[in-house]
Each structure stands twice: as C-alpha cells, then as structure tokens.
Amino acid sequence: MAIPEIVVKTTKQIQSRLKKQNIDVSLGDIRDIYYSMVADSTNPTSDEINLVFQHFVDINSSIYS
Numbered sequence: 164m165a166i167p168e169i170v171v172k173t174t175k176q177i178q179s180r181l182k183k184q185n186i187d188v189s190l191g192d193i194r195d196i197y198y199s200m201v202a203d204s205t206n207p208t209s210d211e212i213n214l215v216f217q218h219f220v221d222i223n224s225s226i227y228s
Contacts, residue, residue, distance in 0.1 A: 167205050170194065177216050186223045193219070 174193045181188050196218055198204055201211045 166194070169205050169207075170197065173197065173207055173212060177212065177219075180216055181219055184220060184223075186219055188219050 174190050174197055177193050177197070178188060178190055181193075193215065197207075197215050200215050200218065201207045
C-alpha cells in the first residue's frame with residue numbers, strides 16, 4: 164500500500180522543523196507517531212501536527228536533561 168502524498172509531505176515538514184532544533188529523527192519514526200496521533204491521516208489538523216512535533220521535542224529534552 165502506498166503512503167498518501169499528504170502523509171509524506173507532512174512528515175517531511177515535521178522532520179524539517181525537528182532538524183532546525185538539531186533533532187534527527189527518521190521519516191519512518193515520524194510516520195509511526197503520526198499515524199498513532201492523527202485521527203484522519205489524510206487530513207491532519209495543525210494541532211495534531213504540532214503534537215507530533217512536540218512529542219519528539221519532549222523525548223529529546225528528556226534524554227538530554
């Protein structure tokens with residue numbers, strides 16, 4: 164099954180935002196969390212996208228604090 168283009172686009176945007184914070188996460192890892200946190204994966208809300216982003220920021224800060 165092909166990954167919907169909106170999922171690819173959104174996860175790449177999240178990855179780009181994370182890289183700007185010096186947080187390196189694979190697209191596969193982002194996609195896994197994306198699918199678990201976004202109710203309609205083909206129509207994510209900005210709040211859901213921010214939650215996915217924040218998830219990785221929180222993990223990173225707990226590792227390095």
